[in-house]
Amino acid sequence: MPLDSDRTDSIPVIDLGPCFAGEPGALEATAADLHRICETVGFLFIRNHGVPVDLMRETFAAAAAFHALPLEEKMALKLDDRMQGYLPYKSSVARANGLNAVRKPNENEAFFVNPERDPAHPVNRWPDSLPSFREVTLRYYAAVEALALRMLPIYARALDLPADYFGPLCDRSLSSLRLTHYPPVEYGADEFGIAPHTDSSFITLLAQNPVPGLQIRTQAGEWIDAPVLPDTFVVNTGDVLNRWTNGRFLSTPHRAFNKEPKPRYAIPFFFHPNPETLIEALPGCTDAANPPKFPPQTVGDYMAAFRGANYDHFRQKKGEAAPAS
Ligand SMILES: O=C(O)CCC(=O)C(=O)O
Numbered sequence: 001m002p003l004d005s006d007r008t009d010s011i012p013v014i015d016l017g018p019c020f021a022g023e024p025g026a027l028e029a030t031a032a033d034l035h036r037i038c039e040t041v042g043f044l045f046i047r048n049h050g051v052p053v054d055l056m057r058e059t060f061a062a063a064a065a066f067h068a069l070p071l072e073e074k075m076a077l078k079l080d081d082r083m084q085g086y087l088p089y090k091s092s093v094a095r096a097n098g099l100n101a102v103r104k105p106n107e108n109e110a111f112f113v114n115p116e117r118d119p120a121h122p123v124n125r126w127p128d129s130l131p132s133f134r135e136v137t138l139r140y141y142a143a144v145e146a147l148a149l150r151m152l153p154i155y156a157r158a159l160d161l162p163a164d165y166f167g168p169l170c171d172r173s174l175s176s177l178r179l180t181h182y183p184p185v186e187y188g189a190d191e192f193g194i195a196p197h198t199d200s201s202f203i204t205l206l207a208q209n210p211v212p213g214l215q216i217r218t219q220a221g222e223w224i225d226a227p228v229l230p231d232t233f234v235v236n237t238g239d240v241l242n243r244w245t246n247g248r249f250l251s252t253p254h255r256a257f258n259k260e261p262k263p264r265y266a267i268p269f270f271f272h273p274n275p276e277t278l279i280e281a282l283p284g285c286t287d288a289a290n291p292p293k294f295p296p297q298t299v300g301d302y303m304a305a306f307r308g309a310n311y312d313h314f315r316q317k318k319g320e321a322a323p324a325s
């Protein structure tokens with residue numbers, strides 16, 4: 001099928017409907033498209049993903065309601081060691097991947113929801129004054145996690161691996177849902193809603209945003225706007241899959257602004273393998289001409305290094321100075 005994925009200056013669209021319906025040949029055809037996209041662009045839109053559109057809207061509304069709370073109520077939930085809770089405005093810097101010299105803090109604030117696997121040991125803290133926030137965000141977490149798990153066979157086949165290769169390595173993942181608020185601001189030099197970065201994830205699922213602002217950097221080095229395609233998700237390869245594929249699947253730099261005269265919210269879901277999963281070059285991703293580029297590392301160790309580089313409170317714990325804000 002001719003796909004606009006043959007171009008590398010736009011973000012291609014994949015329809016997951018046939019594959020998820022189990023149509024004969026659809027898994028292989030979708031995997032072939034995904035393979036090409038991941039090697040050339042690293043970003044795609046997905047349609048017919050199965051996540052209810054109303055739930056996507058409810059979650060955007062939950063993000064807006066959370067960020068409208070008084071600051072002291074949000075600060076009472078300040079980010080903890082498990083990366084759960086409230087990340088105050090301008091307290092993260094995109095440093096981890098050495099992409100550029102941006103040292104100014106990101107012009108956003110966020111709330112992180114972690115998986116609740118064991119009702120006897122709740123890990124998330126919730127705002128008392130928003131009774132439905134917990135239920136909506138956990139329902140959304142479950143829906144996007146299920147979508148990521150359903151997509152794993154497509155990623156596996158895209159890499160010529162057995163369809164069930166990734167499933168057991170990702171079934172108790174410490175994925176994370178981020179609810180970000182970008183207020184409308186005038187950006188000065190080197191200021192961003194979120195500065196150029198790559199994601200640390202296996203893949204990121206970003207529900208289509210009604211307020212534009214996401215840009216991705218093409219392989220040619222040009223920044224292009226992500227279009228608004230209603231009811232889709234934007235999916236991108238993160239650093240974990242980039243390392244696992246020995247660099248074959250691109251972890252593409254991206255950034256976001258809010259240049260509209262109203263608040264912008266984003267609800268990315270960062271999907272990770274299980275913490276003990278060892279990331280070392282997958283079968284078929286190395287040969288004599290392509291020796292392993294990255295030292296083997298567990299997902300847990302990799303994430304600890306990533307977080308220490310990007311979030312003030314992890315650095316301050318180690319006695320380093322917070323960035324100027
Ligand atoms: O706001 C967006 O559209 C993208 C956010 C993003 O890239 C991130 O949170 O990692």
Ligand SMILES: [Fe+2]
Pocket residue numbers: 197198199254
């Ligand atoms: Fe990102």
